[in-house]
Amino acid sequence: MASFNFTHSDPSAFILMGIPGLEDAYMWISIPFSTLYIIGLLGNFMVLFVVGKEQTLHKPMYLLLCMLALTDIGISTSVVPKALCIFWFNLKGITVSGCLTQTFFLHAVSVMHSAVLVTMAFDRYVAICSPLRYATILTNERIAKLGLVALVRAILFALPLPLLLSRQPFCANRIIPHNYCEHMAVVKMLCGDITVNRTYGLVMAFVVIGLDLMLVALSYGLIIRAILRISSKKAHPKALNTCTTHICVMLTSCILFLFSTLTQRFGQGIAPHIHIIFADLFFLIPPMLNPIIYGVKTKELREKVGKYTCKR
Structure with a gap:
């Protein structure tokens, strides 16, 4: 793909290098990238x-x-x-405003995603621990309000990231060794004091994601306690089956996110392309797996999906 050299030449823009060290394998890397992306889009749009x-x-x-x-x-x-x-056409340039917008959007959606997982864990807690009150506690209107709260929280937590980045000058070397504007990668382009930026990014990761993980763990801890109190042992597998879907979804998302976040900040001994590949997996694997997991594990949804696919 060397003939398609359309790298942005604007000196005020950033240059995204993709996956440094694996340039010769870009065409091969793009195959699983595009495949997982298309499967994820099809699955999620089918659910919607x-x-x-x-x-x-x-x-x-x-x-x-x-x-x-x-x-x-x-x-x-x-x-x-x-x-x-980047992989197909060598289009590595991205404007500063475009880079900061991507940084904000990435983190806002990630925080929103985490909040949805917490709400889903609460939904399962109510369904198992207070089944008779489920219809009154979790109404469609209340879910919509919780979704709005999650959206506002995501915006409030993510907005300071681009604002803090825009307050300081960027260095002359604007080459980002990544294939997207990851916050810490952009922070390293600043010429001023980056202590506030680094601290806020780390606090956001641990406070928001850490708090959400604690709430999820608390919900499932209460669920397990409630299941163990059920006198009928035959009911245990049925109750646990309602939670396994959510646990699978939560684990695939949280493990990849935490690994990516921690290695970006503390994994100096890990090769850069390993950092980037694991970060990319967070944006590829969960969106592809989630609709498949729910389609397989949720009988009612599986039947409805089958109804439309067979009709087609």
């Missing part, structure tokens, strides 16, 4: 379509699933198209 069309699925659990699908689409779309432009 089926839930939107079927009145019987207009329930809190499926509305939360739609929120998760929207965040998955936003997460992958904010990174993968630009990465593919």
Whole structure:
């Protein structure tokens, strides 16, 4: 692809290098990138379509699933198209405003995604621990309000990131060894004191994600305690089965996110391309797996999806 050398020449722009050290393998890397991205888009749009069309699925659990699908689409779309432009056409340039916008959007959607997982864990807690009150505690209107709160929280936490970056001058060397504008990679381009930027990014990762993980763990701890108190042992597998889907989704998202965040800040001994590949997996694997996991594990959704796919 050397003939397609369309690298941005504007000196005020950033240059995204993609995955340094693996330039010769870009065409091969782009195959799983594009495949996982397309599968994720198809799966999540299918979930949105089926839930939107079927009145019987207009329930809190499926509305939360739609929120998760929207965040998955936003997460992958904010990174993968630009990465593919680098891999296929060597289009590495990105304006400063475009880079800061991507930084904000990435972190806002990630925080929103985390909040949706917390709400889904609470949904399962109420469904198992207070099944008779489920319909009154979790109504569609309340889910919509929780979604709005999660959106406002995501914006408030992510907005300082580009604002802090824009307050200081960038160095002459504007080459970012990454395929998207990851916050810490952009921070390293600053010529001033980056202590505030580094601290806020780390605090945001641990306070927001850490708090969300604690709430999820608390919810599932209470769920397990409630299940163990059920006298009928035959009911244990059925109760646990309602949680396994959410646990699988949560683990795939949180493990990749925490690994990417920690290695970016503390993994100096890890090769740069390993940092970048694991960071990319966070934007590819969960959005692709989530609709598949829910499609397989949720009987009602599986039947509705089958109804439309067979009809086609």
